[in-house]
Amino acid sequence: MSDVSIQRPPHVIRRWLASHIAATIALLVLTFLVVLAVAAPVIAPYAPTAQDANNMLSPPTNLHWLGTDDLGRDILSRLIYGAPTTVYACLLAVGVALLIGLPVGLIAGFFGGKVDAVISRVIDTFLAFPAIVLAIAVTSALGIGLTNSMISVGIVFFPQLARLVRARTLIVRQDLYVEAARCFGASSLHILWRHVLPNTIQPVIVQVTLLLGTALLAEASLSFLGLGIQPPNPSWGAMLARAYQYMEIAPEQMYSPGLAILITALAFNTLGESLRVSLDPTSRGR
């Protein structure tokens, strides 16, 4: 680690990527996703809601590379327009989880004692709920739709981050530099912000990467069930819900959205696992 850390960051990243082929591919896939998300209107051959009345449930043709759905909408275009939905949904859910999980974990770990006991118990309880089911319940209360459903997913995810940050904070707060800062009269808030938080960030980055993949699966599930994105807006999960209705006459409808979800989730997981192995000194050489 020490010989690497004195080199300039871009070089370190390049070297890391060169030795982690799977992570490199994953990063390429995710970059491609972001490009699609930003440039969907430029890249997509058709508008996501444009209907071709002459070609409904069409198999792949020159006109429609991946075929059309039951309303004659171009599947490739809807797939591309699903990218911004995916990016928005994942970032929103994980953002909410961070917003709640970071402070809760920091407070529990830093202050310890009764505060920690109560917060830990609450975290345990949240973790006992089957995640997506709790997200469904919270979505129902907030009102269905993409934004509300992903806020719900974020609320359901926060305990995972809080638990991680708490465990890390418990270790860090006993470190010498924290003691030193306290001796110099630094306030708790200052110590938390300047010393504890930066030292909890590595495991959080790993967990966030993995959570983005979980958030994607949650979005797909909730949209499939009709609790997430509402028609006619495109989302890979919602495309699968439509494909499901026409499964007996056009089973090929369900292949491409499902693959898109699988590949993206795989990319998040692969990147997260590679980061975990690289950042965690104890798992070296496994």
Add this chain to the structure above:
Amino acid sequence: MARRSTTRIIGGRLLQALPVIFLATFIVFSILKLIPGDIAVTLAGDNATDARLDEIRALYGLDQPFFVQYGAWLWKAVQGDLSRSLLSGEPVIAAIARQFPNTLLIVFIAIIISLTVGVPLGIAAAIKPGGVIDRLVTFVSSLGIATPYFWLGMLLVDLFALRLNWLPATGAKSLSVAPLDAIQHAILPAMAIAAGGIAAISRQLRASLMDILSSQFVRTLTAKGLSPSAILWKHGLKNVGVNLLTVTGLLVNNMLAATVVVEAVFAIPGMGNLIVRAAIQRDLPMVQGVIFAMVIVVILVNLITDLLCATIDPRIEA
């Protein structure tokens, strides 16, 4: 002596579970409070009569302070009264009693599939780390984690039900009326959610076996001249039992969640069907009842797993 400590362990675990159950009821009740605006208007719909609004306010005691409402709700819940569905008027507990068995059967079969496939895979991978089988297992388990269960369910329906016609595509049968039929209906959905279970079990088993195989006492056994396979069967597997049990216990939580989504693909009248319909139509008592029943099952399963672990491995303290 041994007996007394066992009772103490059970007592300790029960005492630990109680606050979690209590907090869970609090979370379940608080879901109602997330509704923006006037709860009664939201629940009753836009063009509800004043009488209907009053009815809903009375049902929830909405004019009372929060903790009074919670107390009243909790008191009824303890007595098994989870209120009535706002849509059908059916007692929530009756709907859950009718539909939960369908969900539990799927989860049960999925756990059996996960163990029968995951355990051999995990052992095969641990025997030769870095080998072909190990890499294959790692790859397949990555797929198992990244695949949306409901999509896998759709692919299974397409292949086994529509194309091959081996198994029924949709619906569920009661286990007590037609056991064989019921299991047949549950196999495809169970296969769909077992993918994640196989991944989790094979990964965990591989990791804990490798930990043990690289530990001191195994080195001693090797030095004694024991063959690697003898070490694996006699000492390795005996020591991973607790880990395996813990993972299986945790899987119940994941699988209950996965079933809720997969049930939609197979049109199974289970808990997923109940909560999704209720969630879309904002039938909050039903939503609360389903999630409450599920969390209780998860907490009980965790409790039983903990106790079994403590029984198997006396080193684990309550």
